[in-house]
Amino acid sequence: MHELSLAQELARRSAEMAEGRRVSVVQARCSAGVDREELASVFPVAVAGTAELEGAALQLEGVAARLECSCGFAGDLAADQVFGHIGLCPGCGCPGELSGGLELVGLLFAGPAAGGAGAPTSGAVSAPECLALGPHAGQRRTGRAG
Numbered sequence: 001m002h003e004l005s006l007a008q009e010l011a012r013r014s015a016e017m018a019e020g021r022r023v024s025v026v027q028a029r030c031s032a033g034v035d036r037e038e039l040a041s042v043f044p045v046a047v048a049g050t051a052e053l054e055g056a057a058l059q060l061e062g063v064a065a066r067l068e069c070s071c072g073f074a075g076d077l078a079a080d081q082v083f084g085h086i087g088l089c090p091g092c093g094c095p096g097e098l099s100g101g102l103e104l105v106g107l108l109f110a111g112p113a114a115g116g117a118g119a120p121t122s123g124a125v126s127a128p129e130c131l132a133l134g135p136h137a138g139q140r141r142t143g144r145a146g
C-alpha cells in the first residue's frame with residue numbers, strides 16, 4: 001500500500017531526527033495526492049516497535065499537490081485536478097505523477113525537554129495512554145480541534 005510505505009519512510013526519518021529522544025508528536029505535511037486518513041491509520045503500524053516513536057501522534061497538514069510536467073508547467077494543482085497520486089496538468093491536460101507527497105516538518109518530544117512550553121496537544125486523540133494520570137492531570141485544550 002502506498003500510504004504505508006510513506007508512513008514507514010516518515011517513521012524512519014523521524015527516528016533519525018529524534019536521536020534517541022522520545023517523540024510525542026510527528027508533524028508532517030502531505031500533498032493532496034496522499035490519502036490523509038489512510039496515512040493516519042497506518043502510521044501506528046509504521047512506528048510500532050520503534051523506541052523513539054511508538055505511541056507518537058501524527059499531525060498532518062494538507063498542502064496543494066505539486067506537478068512538474070514535461071510541457072513546462074510546474075506548480076500547485078487544485079484538488080479537483082488530483083486523482084490519487086496522479087494529477088492533471090493545467091497546462092496541457094496530460095496526467096502526470098505528482099511530486100512531493102509526504103514531508104517531515106518537525107517533531108515534538110515527550111518528557112521534560114528544555115523550553116517548558118508544556119505538553120503539546122494535537123487534534124487527534126488516538127494515544128492509548130491518554131488516561132488520567134492523577135487527580136491533577138488537567139485536560140488542557142489549547143489546540144484547536146480540526
Ligand SMILES: [Zn+2]
Pocket residue numbers: 069070071072073089090091092093094
Ligand atoms: Zn503539461
